[in-house]
Amino acid sequence: MEAAVFILALIDCCALIFLSVYFIITLSDLECDYINARSCCSKLNKWVLPELLGLAVVTVLMLISLHSFIFLLNLPVAAWNIYRYIMVPSGNMGVFDPTEIHNRGQLKSHMKEAMIKLGFHLLCFFIYLYR
Template sequence: MDAAVCILSLIDCCALIFLAVYFIITLSDLECDYINARACCSKLNKWVIPEMVCQCLSTVLMLVSTHWFIFLLNLPVAAWDIYRLYTIRFFGTDQQKTVTDHRSDHKMEECVYLNDLFIYCIYLCT
């Protein structure tokens, strides 16, 4: 059971890292004016809910399998994703002012996901 949870969490974490990198690249394209704000928002909006579901899935898996330390590490990020879902959606408005803020948020999330990946790999080896 523990190995299956850990392998599923590793796969989930790799998907989250991919999504964080995708968000950073898309926001960088917006900042450099390679794409317009409406195209950027439509690209990013369709991945907000899958990102939240993946993060919450990993958090719930750790809760169900009683890995409290990893659950407590994932809980703030899951709470942030749920908060961001209801408050900070990427709409087709003037996002240029907040592009740097959004990009720094996703860089922070990428660091958290890389940390989780490292913890899951260590947990899988033990």
């Protein structure tokens, strides 16, 4: 049973690593003006919910299988993603909004967040692989 839990977590983590890299590439394309803000935000917003669900599945899976350290490791990141998704102001396109992405350094903060998530998912990947 434990092997199945970590195999599923490893597969989910691979998908989350792919999404983090996709977010970084898309945001860097916007930063270099290869794509416009509207298309960038629409591309990223359609992957916000699958990322949220993927991280929530692993977190709940670790809670159910009683791996408390890994659960506590995943909990802050899952809570942050849920908070960001819930706190989207009304009228915005989503977590990534084309009218605000260039204001107040949001592009840099989104890029930094994507880099941190990539590092976190890589750390989790090696933890799941070792277990």
